[in-house]
Amino acid sequence: MVLAVVYFVLYQALSLAMVPFVSLAGEPGSASYVLIFFTVPILLGGLLLVAFGASVGWLRSLFARQSLGGRGWMWIAIVVVLLFNVLHLLSIDYGTAGIEYVLTWLLTGLFIGFAEEVLTRGYVVKIMREAGHREIAVALVSAGTFALLHAGNLLGGQSLLATGIQLVYTFFFGILMYLAMRVTRTLLAPVLLHASTDPSIFMHAQYPADGAIGAVANPGNFAVIIVGAVLVFFIRGRIAQGARSTS
Template identity: 60%
Template sequence: MPDAASMSPWKRFWERGGGWKALLLVVVYYALYQGGGFVFLPLLQQVDPQSAAFVLVGTALPVLLGCVLLLVFGLSLGWLRELFGPQPIRGSWWMWIAVAAVLLFNILRFATIDYAEAGFDVVATWLLAGLFIGFAEEVLTRGYVVNLMRKAGHPEILVAVVSAALFAGLHSGNLLTGQPLFATLIQVGYTFGFGICMYLALRVTGNIIWPILLHATTDPSIFLQTAYPADGALTSIAGLGNIVVIIVGLVLLIFIRGRITAREGDPALASQPVPPITNAGV
């Protein structure tokens, strides 16, 4: 990898990492994403809110635009191979608890959707939108944010907290769309816990592809099961998923340990986690 002196100012700026740069990136992304959504607004006003076209135009296409912006950013820095390559710090067995909690309730929600009422086109469009959402939000927060925090040499518990907090902060913007304050606070709490679970999924699977896919099944299962719930006791159990994810995320957060350090004179990350603390994974 070239040394800092041979880098462009743009690449050198981001390679140094840092929490404030992670915040800057998320804020700029959010502004561009919201601005891009206005492009589709005239078309959105012409489609039925209950239709697959509404999901496509109102959710999938704006997020797809965000995916493109994130890929362009990664290409400009040469980070994509680093981002989608193996993680430089290993995970521990207990991190699978976070994966299991999210996956279990995704399966339960998908099992308690009234598919006849929803219709194939709506379900298929939500699955497509979920893939875009999973890619954009994971690449941004568990990809670039985590990378920036690690490049600055922050401990992994801070990496996890900042990536989850910025992820939750993205969803606080729903206040601007008229969502009630209480509902937004609940959503922020859930997305913080979910963000911790996705960080742990990143660690324990060793590749960002798996949190992307896990996330991609979460949003469609939530929206479809909320809008088209099937009758039965299992539906009520599936509805507990958000609470469980918050609890699992907050409890497992306290066990996160480790640190990635940069080699002297080399901005690339080195796999040098600190020794594990008793009863804690690295």
């Protein structure tokens, strides 16, 4: 929690540092807006996390093949997230959005996926496992930490109701990201899944295309909540003492 709070404070400070450049940001639907208010802060936040990991010697083990695998049913998490991400990407008006806006969001999504997954499915999971906790606790704490990071959107003027709904969504999205990591045994899986999630959702919301695909994609967040709420009850396992010592 201390690690998450420190990261949150530093990230918010980096976001506030972008305020003097607001005149260069343009409209919310522009590439420059995304670059200044999303890309740069999350890139710098990711670099801070890399610096921290390097300072304590955790980076290599973080991206190594994990000793604890998963069950076949855990692939459901990957399929659900990937399905709605593809549907969102197929229901964007790319002609109106423009290539610069799309490429900027795709790059930003990669930074978001890396930073947020390294912190929550990387460092938080590593700390919890090495403390000897069961995997259900590991999943809940990593997902809870991930969700609470988004409470900071209240500082940006987002309503309490919208933030509350977002916290519920991000918690269960975090559960699915944990399952993706378990079944693939690598942190890269949730990083890439997460990297495709934010751009697809934000671009679809900003530049929705007409058609039936968009209507099917819209309930995606609720599907994530429902699937996550069901699958969390099946999480089992625990890292053996020998594996923790080796790590």
